Amino acid sequence: xxxxxxxxxxxxxxxxxxxxxxxxxxxxxxxxxxxxxxxxxxxxxxxxxxxxxxxxxxxxxxxxxxxx
Numbered sequence: 001x002x003x004x005x006x007x008x009x010x011x012x013x014x015x016x017x018x019x020x021x022x023x024x025x026x027x028x029x030x031x032x033x034x035x036x037x038x039x040x041x042x043x044x045x046x047x048x049x050x051x052x053x054x055x056x057x058x059x060x061x062x063x064x065x066x067x068x
Contacts, residue, residue: 008036009044024063
């Protein structure tokens with residue numbers, strides 16, 4: 001059985017994998033596409049970035065993308 005946190009993380013990873021050609025996605029777009037709460041997903045994405053699964057880009061065109 002997966003926790004809700006793990007389900008949201010997997011959904012977000014699938015969204016980011018599908019959007020690789022678009023470049024980094026901002027958190028609100030990831031949350032909308034993954035159907036996950038923005039604030040909760042923000043913490044999950046930060047944890048995945050610290051683990052080396054994601055990379056983040058700051059600025060107007062910034063967001064999260066897969067690191068590998």
